[in-house]
Amino acid sequence: MTLTVSVLKMPYDEKLLSSLESIIASDPIADTLYLALKHKYYSVYCHCVNVSCCTYLLATKMGLPEQECLRLTLGALLHDIGKINISPKILYKPGKLNKEEWSVIKRHPVNGINLLNDSKLYHMVADSIRYHHERYDGSGYLEGLSGEDIPLAARIVSIGDCFDALVSFRPYKKILSFEEAIEELIKSKNTHLDGRLVDMFISIAPDFYKHHYHPTYFPLSVENSNKNYSKFIINEDSELEINWEEILDQLPDIGIILIDRDDRILFCNNFAAKLRDAEPGELIGKTIIDIQRPHRRIVVKEKLAKVKSGQANGWERLMARKGRYIENKYIKIADEKGCYSGMLMLTMDVTQGEKLLRMLLINLEKLSILAQANIFLKKVFDLEDTLNNTAALISKVLTLEKLWLVIMRNGEINCFQEGEQPLNDNQREELIKKCEKLVQNGLQEIIIEKWAGSKRIFIFLESGDEFKGFLVVETKGTMHIEQQEQDLLKVIGNYVAYAIKKLLFISRVGKFGNERSINESLQ
Ligand SMILES: [Fe+2]
Numbered sequence: 001m002t003l004t005v006s007v008l009k010m011p012y013d014e015k016l017l018s019s020l021e022s023i024i025a026s027d028p029i030a031d032t033l034y035l036a037l038k039h040k041y042y043s044v045y046c047h048c049v050n051v052s053c054c055t056y057l058l059a060t061k062m063g064l065p066e067q068e069c070l071r072l073t074l075g076a077l078l079h080d081i082g083k084i085n086i087s088p089k090i091l092y093k094p095g096k097l098n099k100e101e102w103s104v105i106k107r108h109p110v111n112g113i114n115l116l117n118d119s120k121l122y123h124m125v126a127d128s129i130r131y132h133h134e135r136y137d138g139s140g141y142l143e144g145l146s147g148e149d150i151p152l153a154a155r156i157v158s159i160g161d162c163f164d165a166l167v168s169f170r171p172y173k174k175i176l177s178f179e180e181a182i183e184e185l186i187k188s189k190n191t192h193l194d195g196r197l198v199d200m201f202i203s204i205a206p207d208f209y210k211h212h213y214h215p216t217y218f219p220l221s222v223e224n225s226n227k228n229y230s231k232f233i234i235n236e237d238s239e240l241e242i243n244w245e246e247i248l249d250q251l252p253d254i255g256i257i258l259i260d261r262d263d264r265i266l267f268c269n270n271f272a273a274k275l276r277d278a279e280p281g282e283l284i285g286k287t288i289i290d291i292q293r294p295h296r297r298i299v300v301k302e303k304l305a306k307v308k309s310g311q312a313n314g315w316e317r318l319m320a321r322k323g324r325y326i327e328n329k330y331i332k333i334a335d336e337k338g339c340y341s342g343m344l345m346l347t348m349d350v351t352q353g354e355k356l357l358r359m360l361l362i363n364l365e366k367l368s369i370l371a372q373a374n375i376f377l378k379k380v381f382d383l384e385d386t387l388n389n390t391a392a393l394i395s396k397v398l399t400l401e402k403l404w405l406v407i408m409r410n411g412e413i414n415c416f417q418e419g420e421q422p423l424n425d426n427q428r429e430e431l432i433k434k435c436e437k438l439v440q441n442g443l444q445e446i447i448i449e450k451w452a453g454s455k456r457i458f459i460f461l462e463s464g465d466e467f468k469g470f471l472v473v474e475t476k477g478t479m480h481i482e483q484q485e486q487d488l489l490k491v492i493g494n495y496v497a498y499a500i501k502k503l504l505f506i507s508r509v510g511k512f513g514n515e516r517s518i519n520e521s522l523q
């Protein structure tokens with residue numbers, strides 16, 4: 001596969017990142033893993049973006065050919081993809097890891113290349129993933145390679161990897177200043193890192209740190225905070241048990257309004273309504289202009305037009321009633337064809353100053369994921385696509401014969417099947433009955449049972465009021481399923497559950513572009 005180089009000769013910015021992401025999106029396996037990582041471990045995703053930026057700057061500084069720069073940057077963006085099936089309890093453990101936990105962490109490079117084995121990007125990124133924890137003096141893992149035996153791609157990635165870890169928050173260490181981090185890099189010359197590359201990196205490090213570095217946020221635990229915001233910040237420990245609707249409804253200091261392409265309000269949470277002395281129900285259906293005070297109407301109209309056409313970045317700060325300061329952020333939403341289909345408007349009360357603002361911005365980062373509709377809504381709405389990707393991933397773990405998705409919601413049962421032979425009515429009924437029984441028994445685990453010479457594996461999709469469901473996988477009868485494979489199936493199950501929950505949430509909140517009803521999507 002040849003990479004297009006049109007994205008090169010540009011600073012590492014959102015445009016380059018989105019070009020890299022569209023290369024990833026062209027490959028279903030890499031794309032599914034990348035999106036799953038982004039939504040499961042947002043902090044690891046931010047780290048990968050930082051490392052890929054360092055890699056881009058360093059590779060360009062070294063004068064490597066353009067294709068090579070792009071290849072290495074892409075490898076860096078995926079270097080920690082294998083962390084996706086590490087438990088958050090280990091990944092975010094604040095103290096020292098025990099021997100067993102450490103051995104789980106050390107598997108992530110090999111997990112990564114195994115997961116990407118059938119991806120067409122594999123050959124471009126394998127070195128960066130497999131060898132990024134090798135050390136120059138041979139003391140690293142996986143293979144204990146040393147010096148120039150370590151592929152150049154991995155030696156470059158490990159410098160960004162190291163620098164980003166030093167200047168960022170990790171549960172087990174303090175954040176180092178820029179100067180302290182550079183000192184550490186110098187100490188690692190020719191022990192941990194390739195000294196010649198460190199020297200080159202030091203010359204571009206100020207540019208990276210000043211202009212490109214994104215702080216990575218880790219989940220805050222409730223105990224660490226006396227504010228009740230923390231419980232609304234997505235807690236990655238909860239293994240994706242995220243109820244977006246609840247979060248949006250209850251965020252104490254972020255007003256959320258969702259408008260359609262005609263500026264009509266589709267959704268409004270309590271805080272947004274309170275700011276306007278109203279109840280949410282009174283505002284839904286009106287236009288966003290209607291609910292402004294008279295002197296704001298023209299201003300808001302102009303602002304919306306500018307944001308829609310891309311002339312404004314969507315931020316505004318204003319003084320509200322009773323001496324309060326309000327910040328608004330308008331986030332455009334596009335449908336799957338990329339056409340404008342509405343806007344998410346976030347209102348924050350920033351009267352209490354910067355600290356609060358920072359807390360709210362953390363929320364905002366998370367919420368903007370919801371609104372990053374171009375790629376994401378497509379994934380959410382196209383359940384078939386999600387399931388096909390899931391089938392491709394499961395096939396990497398097991399010899400997959402058949403895959404079904406069974407969802408029980410509001411007393412209705414939907415059954416989706418991947419593959420050629422549809423279930424006949426009896427088989428369908430039988431499968432659904434079995435799933436109902438498992439739900440009644442409160443099943444939370446993976447269940448494996450014999451089925452007419454094959455095996456059936458029921459992967460429980462996260463329970464909740466919204467839906468209960470299963471991925472049902474049929475495999476060859478002799479298959480033995482290891483703990484690690486079970487863990488991975490659980491991760492895949494979580495990813496599917498997450499996509500479905502978003503689908504259910506968004507379809508309840510409002511009608512977008514080409515939205516199909518849930519029943520249609522699932523049949
Ligand atoms: Fe790593």
Ligand SMILES: [Fe+2]
Pocket residue numbers: 047051079080161
């Ligand atoms: Fe890393």
